[in-house]
Amino acid sequence: MDSRPEAVGPQPRTADRQPGMSVRLKLTLSYAGFLMVAGVLLLATVWGFLLRYVPERALIVPGSTGTPTGVFPVRSNLLHVFAPRAAAVLAFLLLFGLVGGWILAGRMLAPLTRITHATRLATAGSLAHRIRLPGRSDEFRDLADVFDGMLEQLEAHVAEQRRFAANASHELRTPLAISKALLEVARRDPDADTGELLDRLEAVNTRAIDLTEALLLLSRAEQRTFTREPVDLSLMAEEATETLLPLAEKHGVGVKTGGEVATASGSPALLLQLATNLLHNAIVHNLPEHGTVRLGTAVRPGSVLLTVENTGEQLTEEQVATLTEPFQRGSDRARSGHTGVGLGLAIARTITQAHDGTLTLAPRPGGGLRVTVELPAAAPHPGG
Numbered sequence: 001m002d003s004r005p006e007a008v009g010p011q012p013r014t015a016d017r018q019p020g021m022s023v024r025l026k027l028t029l030s031y032a033g034f035l036m037v038a039g040v041l042l043l044a045t046v047w048g049f050l051l052r053y054v055p056e057r058a059l060i061v062p063g064s065t066g067t068p069t070g071v072f073p074v075r076s077n078l079l080h081v082f083a084p085r086a087a088a089v090l091a092f093l094l095l096f097g098l099v100g101g102w103i104l105a106g107r108m109l110a111p112l113t114r115i116t117h118a119t120r121l122a123t124a125g126s127l128a129h130r131i132r133l134p135g136r137s138d139e140f141r142d143l144a145d146v147f148d149g150m151l152e153q154l155e156a157h158v159a160e161q162r163r164f165a166a167n168a169s170h171e172l173r174t175p176l177a178i179s180k181a182l183l184e185v186a187r188r189d190p191d192a193d194t195g196e197l198l199d200r201l202e203a204v205n206t207r208a209i210d211l212t213e214a215l216l217l218l219s220r221a222e223q224r225t226f227t228r229e230p231v232d233l234s235l236m237a238e239e240a241t242e243t244l245l246p247l248a249e250k251h252g253v254g255v256k257t258g259g260e261v262a263t264a265s266g267s268p269a270l271l272l273q274l275a276t277n278l279l280h281n282a283i284v285h286n287l288p289e290h291g292t293v294r295l296g297t298a299v300r301p302g303s304v305l306l307t308v309e310n311t312g313e314q315l316t317e318e319q320v321a322t323l324t325e326p327f328q329r330g331s332d333r334a335r336s337g338h339t340g341v342g343l344g345l346a347i348a349r350t351i352t353q354a355h356d357g358t359l360t361l362a363p364r365p366g367g368g369l370r371v372t373v374e375l376p377a378a379a380p381h382p383g384g
Contacts, residue, residue, distance in 0.1 A: 023112075024105045031101030032094060039093040043086045050082070111140035115147060127155040163325075175208040214343040217273065221350040226267035230378040233262040233271065233306045237295040240275040244283060252289045253310075255279070259297030262304035265378040266355040274351045275306065277344040278371050282310035285369070303357075304377050312368035320361045320369065324349040348373075 021029075111133050121129045130151065133144040179201060186197050220226070237257050248255050264271065275295075282293040291311045298305040324345045345361075348371075352359040357375035364370050 024102070024109055027105035027108070028098060028101035031104065032097030035093050035097035035101075036090065039090055043089065047082065047086075111144060115140070115144055118147065118151070122151060122154075127151055127158060160325075172208065172211060175204045175211070178204045211343075214347060218343060218347050218350055221270060221347065221354045224354045226270060226354075228265045229268065230263050231266055231268050231271050233264055233275070233304055233375075234259055234297040236268075236272045236275040237279075237297060237306065239272060240279045241295065243276060244279050247280070248283050248293070251283055251286060251291070253283050253286050253291040253293055255283070255293045255295070257295045259295075259307075260299055262297040262299050262306065263378045264304050264355065264357075264375040266375070270351045270354070274348050274373065275308075277348045278306075278308040278373070281344045281348075282308050282369070282371075286310050286312050287367075299377070300374070302377055303374050306373040306375075307370065309364065309370045310368045311364075311366070314367045315363040315369060317363065320363050323361055323369075324359070345371075 114131050114133065118129050118131045130148045131144040132148065133141045135141060182197060182201055182204070186194075234257075237259075241255050241257050245255065279293065279295065283291075286293065293308065293310045296305075296307045296309075298307070349359045352373050352375070355375050357373060360372045360374070362370045362372075
């Protein structure tokens with residue numbers, strides 16, 4: 001009995017097609033056929049011209065030629081002379097069209113061959129290959145450039161997914177390993193403080209639950225499985241502020257909100273999570289004391305803005321560029337008493353992209369971070 005595991009999931013399907021002529025051969029026959037048709041039309045035009053302007057018979061003037069004087073049939077003799085030469089010309093055009101068409105088709109299709117080779121490499125899993133067709137822009141080179149851009153995006157996306165999977169595995173394994181170690185210590189020492197053990201297990205379990213919920217939220221945002229409705233970002237900012245006000249007071253951070261009504265189209269739950277994540281990040285990554293956070297909303301032509309700005313340590317452009325990567329933590333996160341799971345800004349970026357918006361991070365000149373979310377404005381209601 002065959003013990004090999006069966007393939008799970010959809011398998012790639014190869015089209016069952018009968019073999020046919022290559023594109024190069026089709027182009028060759030097309031070139032040759034067109035040349036033959038043009039040659040036939042040209043010869044027919046010449047023959048019609050001769051029939052029109054050459055008389056059917058000609059009178060031979062005495063002394064003009066070496067032939068006897070009389071009337072001779074010119075057209076019939078012309079046909080005997082013209083027909084074999086016309087056939088020779090057509091045969092030459094056919095041979096010339098086949099050979100020349102084969103060469104020209106090969107030169108024209110050479111870029112397509114390179115594109116096909118790159119496609120097969122990508123299908124086999126090699127995304128590092130690039131076509132990079134030389135020369136000026138044309139249809140094939142535009143296609144190659146678009147394909148190179150797609151390969152570059154796919155390679156970056158696959159690399160990001162691999163890093164995310166490795167980091168998620170590590171983050172999920174850490175609380176499980178800690179729980180296992182705590183239980184082993186308790187087993188070896190029955191007289192240990194059970195209350196302390198339970199507190200530590202609860203903290204580790206809470207972190208694992210938070211991480212799992214963050215991963216599920218990230219997956220939901222990426223799939224865009226939500227219903228869109230008008231959402232006022234200023235209300236989301238106020239609600240997030242009310243939720244995280246105790247955390248801000250604990251860290252000695254003052255939170256200020258303001259701005260105008262900014263209505264976007266999206267999921268209220270996800271946009272509230274977006275504002276909450278940005279505010280939470282601004283609170284826990286702030287100055288040790290007397291820090292501030294400012295939330296503001298604004299309206300632009302065709303879009304709405306949510307801005308979260310906080311004081312903090314001086315950041316460089318290089319540091320800011322990595323903050324939206326999953327599980328990336330700034331230097332001050334390890335010192336924070338409420339570190340989170342390292343997915344706050346990554347989830348914020350994913351929620352923003354799922355709502356067709358942009359999330360921009362920039363270091364503040366005096367230290368800290370400025371985060372700007374720009375979303376498409378909600379379409380006004382008819383008659384509103």
